[in-house]
Amino acid sequence: MSLLSLIVFAPLAGALLILAIPNTRTKAIQGVAAASSAVCMIFSGYLYYAFDKSTAAMQFIEKVSWIPAFNISYHLGVDGLSVTIVALTALLTLVSIIYSFNITLRVKEFFFWFLLLEVGMLGVFVSLDLFLFYVFWELTLVPMYFLIGVWGGPQKEYAAIKFFVYTLFGSLVMLLGILALYFNSAPHTFDMLELARQSSLFPLNFQIWVFLALYLGFAIKIPAFPFHTWLPLAHVEAPTGVSVLLAGILLKMGIYGLLRVSFPVLPLAAKWFMPFFIVIAVINIIYGALVAMAQKDLKKMVAYSSINHMGYCMLGMAAMTTIGFNGAVLQMVTHGLITGSLFLLVGVIYDRAHTRDIDAFGGLGARFPIFAGLMTIQVMASLGLPGLAGFVSEFLCFLGAFEAWPYYVAASAIGILVTAAFFLRMIEKVFLGPFNEKWAGLPDMNLRELVAIVPLAVLTLVIGLWPRFCLDLIDPTITYLVGIVNR
């Protein structure tokens, strides 16, 4: 059964169907968008359920020869590394689409691009052929360009083109790296699994060059310092639903690429690079946290905290141990859930108050209990309160990295402190203190918003209390991966 193809192309069918609906029939367009992403979500849920937790091998493999001239095949498969992220992608897209029902401007185009974006994201996480991977990777660029550029904030056009040029630069350099891998493998192949098998044939010097080329593409997506400058702009200008996917999924593509391609195919170079990588990770953590602290704008604060959280992922990866890698993968999932819902919650308040200035609020906690409750849960999860999802993954990242890089881990702890500081201060300013009467007439969250956010909050709790819900799937693959990397 070609389950993975169904997952990837269900949104495409929806997108094409939407093109055929006249643009005055808003309800029909929204319905098709939600339905096709719900179908995709159901299939992904089944995938998650049917996934065999006892093996590290690829599952649900589909392999059809596509371009034999270059030995390229349509090769899909999932293992513990990708299955959780596929499910996360389907979930986040569905809730973002539900949240985005409040979009009134050019609805047809919005959902068309949105579903196309989902196809690209899902494709990246399930493809096992580098050519196919690259095609899906680039497929995310174009819809994102339009989503930011048409429905974004005041600086949308600049944000859109900056995002496009920046990431295209990275991915084209990555393409050169991919081509180099192809022409230096014997027999020539783009197959990730086959390349990983051949990894011992690549000399260190070659590995380093290719690693750096791939790293540029991935680092821009993560975004790793100093390639992070596109992120705050794009995140802040994008409409809420798109920010969710940017932070929740697109950033993960970089981490995922490193774990899926760079580490197994170029293990020597990965080891060579780790001393630099750990420094970048620490800069991401501390710098991201400090800049987030300086923000007055809620959305910017959350955006910069993403840079900080991706730093934890990188910290876990730099460990090169099972614990660290598990932490990194789990951090991808938990960050997607937590930051995704934080962006949605910021969107909720912005839709009502039309401002995101932290100082403009005050005392909202008593008047808007549901909003305040959800926001507090997610903020606490984000700053790593035990019992919630963020704590588990961050703890694993730190624990894994401590063995190899004790001093760097100690330095990163500053990042946690700062994160706690700015998030708590934000809670204080927005929800506590005297009520700002200006906001007296605002309603609390409505059903649409609750349907979008509550599932994420529930999952945050579930993973926090019972992390094996994800870790059981991730662990076998990670153990195997660490085995190849440290071979």
Next chain:
Amino acid sequence: MTNIILLNPEIILAAAGLFILLAGAFIGENRAKLLFHLGIISSAAVLGMIITQAGLSAYGTGTMWILDPGAQFFKFLILAATVFTLLLSVNYTAIQPRHIGTYTALLLWASCGMMLLSGAMDFIYLLISLELISISCFILTGFEQKNPRSAEGAIKYFLMGGLSTAVTIYGISLFYGATGTTNLFSYASAVDLHLSDPAYIMGMLFILVGFGFKISMVPFHFWAPDAYEGAPTPVTAYLSTASKLAALGAMMRIFASVIPHHALNLTIIIAGLAALTMTLGNLAALFQTNVKRLLAYSSIAQAGYMLIGLVVADPIGREGVFFYALAYLVTNMGAFAVALVVAGKTGSYELDAYDGLAKRSLGLSIVMVMFLLSLAGIPPLAGFVAKFYVFGAAVNSQHYLWLAVLGVLNSVVSIYYYMNIARRMFFVNSEDSSPVETDLYTAGVIVITATAVLLIGLLPETFMRMIKYCVSFHF
């Protein structure tokens, strides 16, 4: 001259041109559009002939031309471009009805010259076919008599073209002086004898310059933006595809197969020119406000990417050029077709004519974005696979990795101006919100090219196999 039968397609096309020219003198102005249809039918018929002869490989000692799958491939591209151009011309109002016969005939003759060029194996024969192309194209460029820009473009094109022909002839005479022949067959068997002769290398260099003009290689590109801007839009589309690709095909034959440029130590020069061509083309395109000029500079840059394959010149590189030629043809033709529709509605080729197009015609805007993304090399479109091919050849060769790196940097620059058009279509609002309609002929071209762009991008295997076959027989 025993195998003149090999030239049957060219002869038929030229005769059809003559007939249309004559018929133009007798047909009433209200029925003159019939002549376009005659032109379309005859070039499509010749296209069919070429396809049936695709596998043919024939030549004999002492002949001046060759028939091989490589030549057939370029003839196919040229004729496809001719059919598209004529389809675009049918509803192009700036061509006066009483001149339709002349216009169509000139177009067919230019195509005839390009077909001859694809099979040329003798420098004299090559020169004659180049002249046939040039003279027809000069007139076509200046065909909008009421438009001073058209005349300006034609004059510039004529002066530069005349100069380039003179340079080419000088090169050929040097070549003849050094080798004692103008025929590439008799020469090919004795390549090694002349390699160190300076007059000979000088001659080849001049011939290279002559071709440089034709494919608008920097620094011989100055005519292109003005001629492209001034010419009637269908002719611009024709010049930027057929004319460029035909010259490229001949260049591939001469410099990559018959006399490999690395044997002449010209490789580094061609590599440098390729680098210059893509970089300057892209940088200049950044500052254009007229869509025809923008596409002119973009087509200069595209020629630069194609030259990467010529520089590498191994089988992958040559296949890359062939594939790029195919992808470029359909993409550029489609982009010009959309530009034609937009200008037909707004009367302007300035970029601000694209403001808010997405609201006026969403389908047209999405298709235009597809063409632009294909030109920029974004998957899963034809242009991506083409770039993948030539960059892959450069990476594989290792020596020319730097060209691939430069190509990548250029692609990043190019996305800015291509997306600028997309930005105007989708992000900017316009006062006029009346829908933009596309006439049947132009719509046909857009549909065919858009389908081809998607198909070549998604299922390139068929085309790759065809091209591999053509290249393996390319003499």
